[in-house]
Amino acid sequence: MTSGGFDEKTSSSQIFLDIVSKKPLFILDVRNEEDYEDWKIEGSSVTSVNVPYFDLLDGLEPLEGKLPDNGPVVVVCAKEGSSEYVAAQLREQGREDVSILQGGMKEWSQYLHPVRVGDVSGGGALYQFVRTGKGCLSYMIVSGEDAMVVDAARQTDVYEAFATKLGVRIRHTVDTHLHADHISGGRELATRTHAQYWLPPADAKRATYRYNPLQNSTQIPVGNKSVRVVAVASPGHTLGSTSLIVDDTYLLSGDILFVESIGRPDLAGKGSDWARHLHQTLYQTYRHLDTDLLVLPAHFSNPSELDEQGRVMARLGTLFQNNSALTIEEASDFHRMVTENLPRQPNAYQEIREVNLGQLVVTDDAAREEMEIGPNRCAVSDHR
Known part of the structure; x- marks a missing residue:
């Protein structure tokens, strides 16, 4: 000692x-x-x-x-x-x-590990930030001298340092939905870097701040090589849940589709109503997407989902074959599965939602850490 x-x-x-x-x-x-x-x-x-x-x-x-x-x-x-x-x-x-x-x-719980997922057009790249202790995943899309960060954790210094290391400037930050298991860093990161902050308006009806509306078919170019990011309305986990198709190659699915499960529809107390939206998103919207898209979710539950490089991803067509939640064609059976097979609610999820809407201000770091402690519980089936 x-x-x-x-x-x-x-x-x-x-x-x-x-x-x-x-x-x-x-x-x-x-x-x-x-x-x-x-x-x-x-x-x-x-x-x-x-x-x-x-x-x-x-x-x-x-x-x-x-x-x-x-x-x-x-x-x-x-x-x-x-x-x-x-x-x-x-x-x-x-x-x-x-x-x-x-x-x-x-x-x-707080550690973020950046992993290079793959290329985007024009010599850029897409990076995944793996928060193993919390099961959270966030992303940075880099093109030319610009970057976009998606579903940022509250540890904004990690993204800023990584952008500095790459010699790029963060121009956009995006939340695919209103998070309930962790405090979003998207708005703070946008403020710190003078970036544009995007959020689905259906999830922001009680927000106390300004944001750019992330709506179906919204296109956000990144960098002078104009890597195209296209929004796809994907309600079900939340009413405003929105997926992003990046460079016609990657599908950032937020909390709608995971590698081993799907997002839960009940965190706003509307599980029965939103289950219908979730079924439509998975069995109609996603079914019409290119099956070669690489799915990059916002969460994972098991370390087994990490590949040999530490990435969490899977081809969309493979998930329709292997993810058991995507094999329940009958809507009534699906509804029963996603409303009856639920883990406990995330820790302090109501307060976290209020923080992410700007309705509750928590500046004490220890209090913010305590709110996030424990595993994520955003999936229908909790494998932990």
């Missing part, structure tokens, strides 16, 4: 890379059992054990037989303090290869 805390720390970035590369990772999570069962670090190569911190205050006997005989162990807690104590005790008992998760689950 030092005055600055425990010396050996593993970053959220390294955890992400280990999960993507399927490197064996042993996690000792010392949060309470309820928090652990609700939300934890997962992956095909992750082994995770939960022994609450308070069970370890009188000694490490509760860990007997639960840790590997050798190999690295990463101790995880909510913010860092409890894991420091447990890791130090393990070191004192002679275990050398012990580290703590830097910043704890708080930092894991």
Whole structure:
């Protein structure tokens, strides 16, 4: 131990890379059992054990037989303090290869990892920002010296730094819908970069700020090479949910269609009404789109959805074959599935909606972090 805390720390970035590369990772999570069962670090190569911190205050006997005989162990807690104590005790008992998760689950929830998805015309590119701890996905479309950011998280500095690194200026920010599981950074990012902010008007009827209306068939050119971004009305998760077709190649589906599930229709208390819209979007609007479009959703539920490069995406035609929610042709059966098979509501989702409408102002960083804590629950089927 030092005055600055425990010396050996593993970053959220390294955890992400280990999960993507399927490197064996042993996690000792010392949060309470309820928090652990609700939300934890997962992956095909992750082994995770939960022994609450308070069970370890009188000694490490509760860990007997639960840790590997050798190999690295990463101790995880909510913010860092409890894991420091447990890791130090393990070191004192002679275990050398012990580290703590830097910043704890708080930092894991906020970490964004940029991954290059692919090219756009004119030499540009599309990037996906993976927020693994929250299951959120956001995007940056780059063309020439300009960029557009879609479904930005509230960590706006990440997008600004990435744009600076690429030598581009953010000209547009877009929210595909009114988010209920995390605080949107789209409007703040637009203000900070003097960009245009776009939002579907059906989701913004109670908004307290000005925005550009993102409506069906709206076209937004990006860069001097004019990468074309076309809006497609896709109601169902929210009444204003809007997908974006980018460069006739990519389909940014927001919270309508995921790789392993579909968006839930009930977060505004209108699940029965909006289920009909959701069925129409998926079984009519999406069915008439090019099946070769690469679907890029705004969320994912399982680390298994990450490919070998850390991206979450799938061909639209493949999803119509493999995503079970896209195989329920009968509207009544679909309605039953999306209204009866729902997980718990996201944490503080009503307050988050109010923040994203500008009706509630929360400036305290700790309070904003607490509102977002836990997994996303925007899908009909919760796989966590």
